[in-house]
Amino acid sequence: MDPHRVVVVGYDDAELLDIACVTTTLDAVRQIDPALRYDIALATPGGGPITCTSGLVLGGQAALERIRGPIGTLVVSGGLGHNAAADDERIVGHVRRLARESERVASLCTGASVLAAAGLLDGRRATTHWRFADDLARAYPQVAVDPRPIWVQDGNVYTAAGVTSALDLALSFIEADFGADLARWVSRAMVTYLHRPGNQAQMSMFTAAPAADHDMVRKVTDHIAGGLDGDLSTEALARLARVSPRHLTRLFRAHLRQTPGRYVRKARVTSAAQLLSTTDLPVARIAARCGFASAEALRQAFAKEYGIAPSQYRSVATTAG
Template structure:
């Protein structure tokens, strides 16, 4: 194999960052590492004409989808505000389906998952997309197991990345798969990013993903939990602090925050631990104590459940390359 042909699919109102994160990362891999099998990157779109991105900037596509043939190493469909129109374009979707059959890997970035789903390429697979559009993707494509949390998901030879800059993480993962950790690290260093965030790292913090509670008492408890994760945050203690019964507090949390107090506290403590792990050198026992876990083992179990990675590995991944 003389080169790895990487094709990025764009369309009207595609997201420029979805495209650039992929193409720039691959170009850097070629320039920095001079790999024996370099990447050849093409931008393809319907008709092969200029593509007006969602930001208004114009990109020149190098190939038309209609005339492009395999074999390809990787087919990557970008997302963007025009994804719904792209996903309803039967000709575009048909060419994506055809090219996917001729590709070693198939991937999407952000809402590009909607195009892959329209082509039937995600049926029976676990996939992710931008957190804001995950519910819509699941409703429209019930055969797809949509997981809104991870940065990216690999299911067999099909990869789906979350919102926008998660394309960096996905493409760095490709570089690492193809050419090893050291080249991926060098590229990450030049991009001034982490080597790569763990695939299962949550896209959003609990405190930004959770809707604001309309009840003043619940909002006050949320603020207290965030500020004092090492306090007694049992349902009984929180209920006493709010002046309500534990049963009533459970109902308020479930209705307004989508989870019972105990579950909310566990996630809040785990996210607090992620921050402490990334920003300090405290030993695991110290991290556990600061964030309200009874032991380092309790922290490990909660952290692995939430992020799909051990705290020690998370800390190592969060260190600058």
Template sequence: MTQRRMVVVGYHTAELVDIACVTSTLIMANAHGASPCYDVCLATPSGLPVTCGSGLTLQGQQALERLTGPLDTLLVSGGIGHEEAAANRVIVGHVRRLARESRRVASVCTGAAVLAAAGLLDGRRATTHWQFAHTLAARHPKVAVDARPIFIRDGNVTTAAGVTSALDVTLAFIEEDNGPALARQVARNLVTYLQRPGNQAQMSMFTEGPPPGDDLVKRVVDHVTGHPDADLSTTALAAGAGVSERHLTRLFLKHTGQTPGRFVRRARTEAAAHLLASTSLPMAAVAARCGFGTAEALRQAFVDLYGIPPSRYRLTQATALPSSSGDDAPFPARRGPVAEPGSVAD
């Protein structure tokens, strides 16, 4: 193989960032010695220009209909036009055909809808942007949709979550093809984190989202996210809400998809992530302020949720760190529920 043929599929109102994160990262890898080098191509219906969701127009380099394999990687971008693309028999048919001639198949964000329409995700675990995960799961019951990770690899098919996760999955491909040293060099030159692990959660309790539909659950959620260092046992939460533990658990499962215990663990872990990124508080102090008995308990919860230890998270995520006095780092006001779409209760 003299070149790795990398084809990105675009269509009208595809997301420009989905496309550019892939193409720019691969070209950067070429500049730093990828071998074989990446031959990067944007394929569009009839090879015509496509107007992205941002309003900018990209010129197609090859006609999707005339493209033939073998290909190294076929990647379908997402965007606000993904539903029309997934309903377009020409696009879906040629994606299905080219997938048979590709070593790897991938999608970014809502591009998973096109792969699913082509039957390429049947019987596989897959992800997409959390906002569209329920729709994908409802329309394609043969696909095991998991909205939590940044990207999922199942066999030779990889699906990435929202928008900039295209960068994460492309760096992962570069590491697979050329080793970690080149992937790190490319990440440094792109001025991005070396690589977020694929199983890192894509949502945060501080991300805008609809509140729980039940007033009692909302009150408990507000208490949990505002007081992570309090006694948040199910017994204490139920007593504070004036209901039985069994009834509280039933309500949480219905409105957040999680038990109260799992909800609390995630809320505390994300509160710790906020402190790690925004303060210089010692690890033990972060653990105490977020309701973990020890720094080791914090580490275990952090690895479970983010796939990396808190020390590494701080190293890659921290920006300007305030002093560690404790009064200068309040928790941000809660803007949405902890539960991420697709979560499974314990």
């Protein structure tokens, strides 16, 4: 079988982990099955070395301007140098040219800026790292920026949130190219217990800092996290905070940009996802522990948040581990 050709576009101040997650994950295919492999090259302006954000220097393997198709997968890395790359007409022009000769086009993290500058995201849904999503949306209003998923596919164009989500995107490529079994073997080789679906949220609500500058809101969110199986109605939470339900809702909207009810539902679904991927508890037990009235109520909330059923989410976690 001819190798699937992958060209990774790098530039100064690119994120090394973006590049490594994709290249190392794809190269693992060759190590598991020598009959299958990706032909991977790092293309840089002029073919010279690039200095990554971390200060480490990578040697280019090919000059971007000399690359010719056909290409299986074109990947544009992200990094703090993305704005300079997006403003560089040579880089953008060659990415636009190579995209026409590629079966699949992808960006990692802020590399979405380069794809957007090349017009490749016009009219498409795309994601990027949550810290830079607003900047991308303002700079390119013709792009439907969604900061929530870890990666998004729109036609043959893929955008990922970057950093470790680049690994998840690479695993999805392997599954599409060589099947789910090989993708699971690579997942094990990479010591990642879960091949996350693209619609999983970039950031758990429990790792996102709450409004630490408002003691009352922090008290209520701490109470929610510690008692998901209790009465977490807006009225009950308002009694805890000693304010009216209306005032509590105003505070949540001001500091967390959502209502208390929405925050509670998301907290319960997030906790359920954690239990599904790390325990063998029955779905009904997980539902009860997370405060859902029934397994069916959990299924409905889970499908609304993640787009898949709890059993499907668990199946992915189990087979990938």
